[in-house]
Amino acid sequence: xxxxxxxxxxxxxxxxxxxxxxxxxxxxxxxxxxxxxxxxxxxxxxxxxxxxxxxxxxxxxxxxxxxxxxxxxxxxxxxxxxxxxxxxxxxxxxxxxxxxxxxxxxxxxxxxx
Amino acid sequence: xxxxxxxxxxxxxxxxxxxxxxxxxxxxxxxxxxxxxxxxxxxxxxxxxxxxxxxxxxxxxxxxxxxxxxxxxxxxxxxxxxxxxxxxxxxxxxxxxxxxxxxxxxxxxxxx
Numbered sequence: 001x002x003x004x005x006x007x008x009x010x011x012x013x014x015x016x017x018x019x020x021x022x023x024x025x026x027x028x029x030x031x032x033x034x035x036x037x038x039x040x041x042x043x044x045x046x047x048x049x050x051x052x053x054x055x056x057x058x059x060x061x062x063x064x065x066x067x068x069x070x071x072x073x074x075x076x077x078x079x080x081x082x083x084x085x086x087x088x089x090x091x092x093x094x095x096x097x098x099x100x101x102x103x104x105x106x107x108x109x110x111x112x113x
Numbered sequence: 114x115x116x117x118x119x120x121x122x123x124x125x126x127x128x129x130x131x132x133x134x135x136x137x138x139x140x141x142x143x144x145x146x147x148x149x150x151x152x153x154x155x156x157x158x159x160x161x162x163x164x165x166x167x168x169x170x171x172x173x174x175x176x177x178x179x180x181x182x183x184x185x186x187x188x189x190x191x192x193x194x195x196x197x198x199x200x201x202x203x204x205x206x207x208x209x210x211x212x213x214x215x216x217x218x219x220x221x222x223x224x225x
Contacts (some may be wrong), residue, residue: 031212042117042203042216043156050212086154092212100146100169101214103156 004104006089012110019076021087021107028069029091033101034061037086046087047074079111116140119204119217126194127225134189134220136204144168145187146214147179148203156203162187163209194224 006023013019023032031050035043047058049065049072056063062075072089086108090101117138126132138145146169147159161169165181176192187204204217 033212037154040218042205042219044216045213048212088156100158100161106154108154 004089004091004102006087006104006107008107009105010108010110012112013079015079015081015111015113017079019079019083019109020073021109022071022073023089023091023104024071025091025102026070029102030069030094031092032063032065032072033090033092034063034072034074035088035090037088037106039085043088076109079109081111081113084109084111117204117206117215117217119202119220121220122218123221123223125223125225128194128196130194131190131192132194132222133191134202134204134222136187136189136217138185138204138206138215140206140208140215142206142215143184143209144207145181145184146205146207147187147189148205148216150201150203150219152200160187160189191222194222196224198222199224 004023004025033048034046036046037043047056047063052069053067054065060077064073086106088106089104092101119136144163146161148156149159150156159173160179162181164184178190181187201219201221203219205214207214
């Protein structure tokens with residue numbers, strides 16, 4: 001089946017630093033999604049990408065849909081303590097419902113004040 | 114006015130028991146899901162219902178039975194609980210044509 005590998009698995013950074021994480025797949029997707037999960041909560045959508053090459057920003061977050069359709073990255077600029085959490089990428093094929101996403105194994109971010 | 118709400122938030126039970134987790138969404142979405150998150154935080158879909166009909170059933174033991182009385186509710190019943198069922202279970206919902214899934218807060222199930 002499809003697999004999504006996220007890297008790095010975990011990051012420890014200082015407040016104010018920029019963060020970059022990526023997600024690679026063994027097969028192509030039509031949609032890439034990035035979610036954040038706070039401790040004790042469910043994942044919340046950050047950014048959705050629908051076209052190969054698409055670059056989308058949401059505040060300090062920027063994500064790109066890779067040209068090959070097999071990867072995506074997420075950047076966070078000027079990190080703050082509330083950025084702490086687990087970041088998941090998820091891929092979808094056209095025609096499937098939103099929840100039928102294949103999730104990556106997550107990147108855990110720790111921000112030191 | 115929580116969008117997707119699950120109860121209970123925590124559930125501790127003994128092996129062999131039967132338990133249910135309830136989920137309700139007030140977003141007017143057509144599709145609801147159950148996901149399982151294991152101790153390594155890996156999220157895997159279990160079931161998906163669209164307008165009360167089962168449309169996705171991943172490889173899940175028969176002990177797990179979802180029930181959707183109406184499109185705003187999707188409950189998960191688990192029979193004969195096993196230690197390996199311990200995990201966080203997330204309910205989610207989406208509009209059929211929309212890509213975003215809205216997740217509940219999760220139910221942490223611990224089987225002892």
